[in-house]
Amino acid sequence: MAEEMKDLIIDYIRNEYLDEEDDDMELDESTPLITSGIVDSFSMVSLKRFLEKKYSISIPDEEATPDAFNSVTSIMTLVQRHLG
Amino acid sequence: MAYSEQVREAFRAELEGIREKGLYKEERLIHSPQSADIRVEYPEGAEVREVINLCSNNYLGLSSHPEVIRAAHEGLDARGYGMSSVRFICGTQDIHRKLEHALSEFLDTEDTILFPSCMDANAGVFEAILGPEDVMISDRLVHASIIDGIRLCKAMHDTYKHANMKHLEQKLEEHQDKRLRMIITDGVFSMDGDLAPLDEIVALAQKYDAMVFVDDSHASGFIGKTGRGTPEHFGVMGKIDIITTTLGKGLGGASGGCVAGRQEIVDLCRQRARPYLFSNSVAPPIISASLKVLEILSATTERRDRLEENARFWRQGLSEAGFVIKAGDSPIVPIMLFNAKLAQDFARDLYEQGIYVTGFFFPVVPAGQARIRTQLSADHDIPMLESALVKFKAIGDKHGILGLDKKAIIAKFGL
The missing domain is CATH 3.40.640.10 (Type I PLP-dependent aspartate aminotransferase-like (Major domain))
Structure with a gap:
C-alpha cells in the first residue's frame, strides 16, 4: 500500500511539475520538492487536490504547508494521517 | 506593545537571515535622468561612474524624451x-x-x-x-x-x-x-x-x-x-x-x-x-x-524598429561570443550562468568595466537557472552595444565560460 502510494505520488509529480528535459532528474521519496524549487508553493495546490480526490480525504489548508509537502515521505505521512 | 529592544532584535535577525542567504537588495544611486548611459554611485559614498545601462525597462527610450x-x-x-x-x-x-x-x-x-x-x-x-x-x-x-x-x-x-x-x-x-x-x-x-x-x-x-x-x-x-x-x-x-x-x-x-x-x-x-x-x-x-x-x-514605429534592431544585434553578438542565452523575440536577453555565485560575480565584474546589469537567482528564478538579465533600449546605439559586447567577452573569458554549453558550465561551477 505504502509502496503503491509512493509510486503514484512520484508519477504525479513527474507529470505535473517536471518538463520532458528533466526526464533524467532523480526523484525519490526523500527528494526535497519545495525547497529545491521542483514544486513552487503556489502550484502545490494541484497536488493537494489530486491527493484529496485520489484518497477521498480533505486536507485542511493549515496542514497543507510547504513543510508538509516538501518530500514524498512527508506527503505520505500527511495522507496516512487523514486516511485514519 | 512598544517598539522594544526585543522587537527590534527580532526584525534585525530577519534582516540578517536575508543577508546570509545572499538575498539582501541594495539600491544604487543614479545621478542622471534615466537613459542608456547613466551616472551611478555604488556603493553609497563611492565615486560616481559613467556606465552603460542594460537593466532598465526604458525599452523605447521615452523616460527622458x-x-x-x-x-x-x-x-x-x-x-x-x-x-x-x-x-x-x-x-x-x-x-x-x-x-x-x-x-x-x-x-x-x-x-x-x-x-x-x-x-x-x-x-x-x-x-x-x-x-x-x-x-x-x-x-x-x-x-x-x-x-x-x-x-x-x-x-x-x-x-x-x-x-x-x-x-x-x-x-x-x-x-x-x-x-x-x-x-x-x-x-x-x-x-x-x-x-x-x-x-x-x-x-x-x-x-x-x-x-x-x-x-x-x-x-x-x-x-x-x-x-x-x-x-x-x-x-x-x-x-x-x-x-x-x-x-x-x-x-x-x-x-x-x-x-x-x-x-x-x-x-x-x-x-x-x-x-x-x-x-x-x-x-x-x-x-x-x-x-x-x-x-x-x-x-511612427521608428523607436520600436530601432529597439528590434538593437535586440537582434545584441542576441547575435552574445551567441557568436559563445554565451548561452535564452531564445526569444523580445528585448529581454538573459545570459544563462546557472550558478548563483557566478551570476553575482559576473554582474560585479561587469560593473567594474562600466556595464550595469543585474544577476538573478533562486528564488527570483527557478533553482539552478541563475542568470544575468540584459534589457535593450531604443536609446542604445550599435557602437555602445559593440563596446558592451567587448566587455562581456572579456568577463566571459575571465570566468572561462565562452563556448561552454549548459552542462559544461554546471560541471565547472556546480548549481
Whole structure:
C-alpha cells in the first residue's frame, strides 16, 4: 500500500511539475520538492487536490504547508494521517 | 506593545537571515535622468561612474524624451500637480478619460480603466470579476503581482507548465465543470524574455470556452509590427478579454497601469477593484505625458524598429561570443550562468568595466537557472552595444565560460 502510494505520488509529480528535459532528474521519496524549487508553493495546490480526490480525504489548508509537502515521505505521512 | 529592544532584535535577525542567504537588495544611486548611459554611485559614498545601462525597462527610450518631458510640464501647468482624491470622488479629470480612450484605441479593446500601477491592476482585477464557482488557470512563470491578485480572489486556482499548451489543454478539460474559466499569462515573460503563444492560447480558449488574460507590461509599445503588444505579434488583437499593462516601462516609464478589455469587465473594475477604489488618481503630469507617448508611438514605429534592431544585434553578438542565452523575440536577453555565485560575480565584474546589469537567482528564478538579465533600449546605439559586447567577452573569458554549453558550465561551477 505504502509502496503503491509512493509510486503514484512520484508519477504525479513527474507529470505535473517536471518538463520532458528533466526526464533524467532523480526523484525519490526523500527528494526535497519545495525547497529545491521542483514544486513552487503556489502550484502545490494541484497536488493537494489530486491527493484529496485520489484518497477521498480533505486536507485542511493549515496542514497543507510547504513543510508538509516538501518530500514524498512527508506527503505520505500527511495522507496516512487523514486516511485514519 | 512598544517598539522594544526585543522587537527590534527580532526584525534585525530577519534582516540578517536575508543577508546570509545572499538575498539582501541594495539600491544604487543614479545621478542622471534615466537613459542608456547613466551616472551611478555604488556603493553609497563611492565615486560616481559613467556606465552603460542594460537593466532598465526604458525599452523605447521615452523616460527622458524631450517631447514627453514637455508634455508633463504642460500637464502640470494646465491640470496641476495632484488630484488629492481617488477617481470616483473628485479625482477624474477630462485627461484621465482621454488617456483611457487612447489606450483602448492603441490596444484595440472595448474600454480601459487606469490604476495607480500595473501591480495594482493585477492585484485588483481577478477579485472584481471572479468568484468561488470560477477557476483561474495561470502559467507557472507569471509575474508576482498576478500571483498576489490570484491569492486575493476567491475563485479556484490552478497552474500549467510554462508555455506548455498540452498541459494547459489538460487543465481546461479538467475544469469544464466551473462557471467561468480564465487563462492567465504574461505576454512577454520578464525573466526569460520569451513570448506566450497567444495564438494557441486563444484557440484553446475558444475550444474550451475560457477567457484570456494577458499582462503585456514587457510588450506594450514595442512587440508587434506597430508596437501594440503580443496580441499584435500573434495576430489575435481584439480577441484578448483582458490586457493589463503599465505606463512604467516602454510607455514613458513613470507610473500608472491599466486594465483594458471587455466593457463589462472594465465596468466591474470601476465598481469593485479595491486598488482603484482606495488609491489616488494617477497624477496629471503623468497622464499628460502618457498621452504624448501614445501620440509619438502612433505616428511612427521608428523607436520600436530601432529597439528590434538593437535586440537582434545584441542576441547575435552574445551567441557568436559563445554565451548561452535564452531564445526569444523580445528585448529581454538573459545570459544563462546557472550558478548563483557566478551570476553575482559576473554582474560585479561587469560593473567594474562600466556595464550595469543585474544577476538573478533562486528564488527570483527557478533553482539552478541563475542568470544575468540584459534589457535593450531604443536609446542604445550599435557602437555602445559593440563596446558592451567587448566587455562581456572579456568577463566571459575571465570566468572561462565562452563556448561552454549548459552542462559544461554546471560541471565547472556546480548549481
